[in-house]
Amino acid sequence: MPDLILRKTILSREDIFHEGGPPPERPLLRGWIMAVIENPFAGTYHEDIQPFMEELKPLGVDMANRLAAALGGPGAIEGYGKGAIVGEAGEIEHGALWHAPGGYAMREVLGGAKAIVPSTKKVGGLGARLDVPVTHKDASYVRGHFDAIEVGCADAPRAGEMAVVLVMTTGARIHDRAGGLAAADIEGKDGLR
Known part of the structure; x- marks a missing residue:
């Protein structure tokens, strides 16, 4: 298994x-953290790449802890997502x-969030x-939390x-009024509602 090399x-x-x-009662906080790492598979085809996920786990926990802390701690987080940009x-x-x-x-750091973590990736x-x-971290159908955060780095990847990314928010879009399931009405049974 290749070692993780962090730049x-x-x-x-x-x-x-x-x-x-009207101004909100409290500001909405949105944040992201990116780790730029060496891609151990770049340049040639490798059939078995899954073991590298074990190397990525500690990095993920560290990133989730740092990002949650920057936004007020795990209890303040309501929304999340993840992504990756792979070098050419x-x-x-x-x-x-x-x-x-x-x-x-993110689920671990945020105390067992139930919703699937939305994701995107590209080369x-x-x-x-x-x-x-x-x-929303506990119910994917909370329409007020549907959002996106743009990330990038001038000299990466x-x-x-690879640039691996986590994003978090402390609430819904400011003045969300598109209807649908409200965060206050989450049942929390299946990660959807």
Whole structure:
């Protein structure tokens, strides 16, 4: 199993105080964390890539802890998502290795969140941007939490790297009024409603 080689991490927090209309009672916090790592499979085809997910698990937990702390702690988090940008010497399947380590890390850190962690991935060059989807952590059908956070880094991913990402929010979109299931009405039985 290849070792994880980390080049750098980036942590970003956005405090939204106004979106037009009346100011919210408290600002909406949105954040993301990216780890730029060496892609051990770049450049050649490898049949068995799944063992690398074990190497990614501790990174996922560390990233989830750091991001939650930057947004007020695990109890403040309501929305989440994950993603990966694979450098051009890799393949999109390498980004899929982040699904379990990134998702389960956030669920663990956030105390057993029930909803599937939405995800996206792509192959891209230096400075590639990625829109990472967001849903409510306990019920995927909470329409007010449907969102996306754009992430990227000017010097990543290099051809032989991957940039793995987690995103979190502390609430719904400001002034959400598109209807549907409200966060206050979540039953929490199946991760959907």
